[in-house]
Amino acid sequence: MKVLICGGTGFLGEAITRKLLREGNAVRVLGRSLDKIRALFGDSVEGVQGDITKSETLPKALEKMEAVVQCAQFPGHPFENRKKGSTYWQVDGLGTENVARLVKKAGVRHLLYISGAGVDGKKNGAVV
Numbered sequence: 222m223k224v225l226i227c228g229g230t231g232f233l234g235e236a237i238t239r240k241l242l243r244e245g246n247a248v249r250v251l252g253r254s255l256d257k258i259r260a261l262f263g264d265s266v267e268g269v270q271g272d273i274t275k276s277e278t279l280p281k282a283l284e285k286m287e288a289v290v291q292c293a294q295f296p297g298h299p300f301e302n303r304k305k306g307s308t309y310w311q312v313d314g315l316g317t318e319n320v321a322r323l324v325k326k327a328g329v330r331h332l333l334y335i336s337g338a339g340v341d342g343k344k345n346g347a348v349v
């Protein structure tokens with residue numbers, strides 16, 4: 222499959238990316254730093270610079286994907302930095318909502334969200 226990993230440079234995202242590559246999938250990694258993606262994976266993945274809190278950076282990353290794994294979480298976890306917008310709400314919450322909305326719009330059939338947070342269907346599907 223063609224799979225986009227949001228948070229592919231993180232602890233879980235790197236392991237998921239390497240497993241998907243071993244199994245013969247084509248992996249695109251979205252991260253805030255292309256240099257970081259290249260340092261970790263070289264040419265074995267397609268790196269895309271993006272930020273899940275900036276929805277305008279997502280449509281291009283989603284092009285031609287068949288599945289998305291969202292395992293990005295706010296930098297510095299578990300210590301929030303409100304001044305920098307590094308919080309559960311800004312990144313894990315609203316960022317994941319951006320990913321989910323644009324995955325649907327792009328017609329990508331599979332979205333896997335890996336998190337320490339929950340999804341509460343009683344609150345309009347918001348990530349809480």
Ligand SMILES: NC(=O)c1ccc[n+]([C@@H]2O[C@H](COP(=O)([O-])OP(=O)(O)OC[C@H]3O[C@@H](n4cnc5c(N)ncnc54)[C@H](OP(=O)(O)O)[C@@H]3O)[C@@H](O)[C@H]2O)c1
Pocket residue numbers: 227228229230231232233234251252253254257271272273274292293294295296298312313316335336337338
């Ligand atoms: N680690 C565990 O044992 C564990 C256990 C259970 C659940 N979880 C959950 O699994 C998820 C991933 O955990 P982890 O430990 O792998 O996290 P992590 O190592 O802290 O990685 C976080 C990833 O998020 C990316 N990121 C941060 N802000 C971003 C943004 N605005 N846009 C795009 N990417 C962004 C980072 O990439 P860049 O900095 O390169 O942009 C990095 O790749 C979390 O929700 C966590 O709660 C983890």
